[in-house]
Amino acid sequence: MVQTFDFFFSYGSTYSYLSVMRIGNLCADAGVQVRWRPYNARAIMTEQNNRPYVGKPVKTRYMWRDVERRAAQFGIPFNGIPPYPISPSTLAHRVGLVASQEGWCPEYSTAVYRKWFIEHKEPTEQTHLASVIAGIGHDAVAVLAKADSVPIGNLLDSETDEARRLGVFGSPTFAVGEEIFWGDDRLEIALKWWNERK
């Protein structure tokens, strides 16, 4: 049986920027069919009392320096520290699930993160999301309406339940079957794990 390779991430996560920009090429090179699975990391982290940066300025300062250094290492653009933290809306996640169902989640997620990290515009705002969706050739009004529907709300809940069941506590997390790997810095290790068990 070919092991699944799942990319659980949340649009409010800073380190997920690096993974969103890297995972497509890395998985293509490795022959991995990756499933992009936006989930509600904030809900899980809140219930687990896991607040890695709130009220922690020293750790937060390091996080941005580390993201900047890693971006440079991988040749990913970094335009200084973007707005952070962003609002707790799940609209970007729900659009991500629509995109995932329709097969354009990678392009969408990349565009969302460019909006946030390069243009410094919060991707949670509806007008910014509409611009992202239209910018990659989709009908923003139709997509936003679908993102706001009950089935997509239920799908966000069930994806978050699945992340919770796997023991996910942060974003990004890569799951190879039931084995989870947390953090952009574990992406290569997760791919190696997959390759040794495929």
Place this chain on the structure above:
Amino acid sequence: MVQTFDFFFSYGSTYSYLSVMRIGNLCADAGVQVRWRPYNARAIMTEQNNRPYVGKPVKTRYMWRDVERRAAQFGIPFNGIPPYPISPSTLAHRVGLVASQEGWCPEYSTAVYRKWFIEHKEPTEQTHLASVIAGIGHDAVAVLAKADSVPIGNLLDSETDEARRLGVFGSPTFAVGEEIFWGDDRLEIALKWWNERK
């Protein structure tokens, strides 16, 4: 000027086990003179309200699985989950500073971590420390007396101050001059940074 390469760590840190077991060979291969600098991570983390595992069972479970996987990856022994967390005593740190002054901090730190991770005995207890010190050929009574002295207490404070000044918030942290790298998974990146600037 040759950049300094500092290894700030704390004997209660789990991931520091991996670094303690790895750093000697890696630095020797890279031609790096590493300074082993035990400091009071708990004091800094408490004042920064940084409690990564307390009350976080899901994250803690992952941490142990990750440590186990990384130990296997590097050929480092792992004997199941040791006692954790350990008591907040700083005696192991103060002995580490004596060892550092006298040039045997690497052997001591390795033996402390073996006591904890392989024998599953808390290294903060004085009897266990005495056995560690004697086991590597030093006079346990004399060393423990020196570790309990005012100058060593002051040295622990000043080393912790230096870590604080650099922006350290957890253990292990590698400092190349003023640039810090947090986590065992950043050891190779810190060495590369050093190598490009030496």
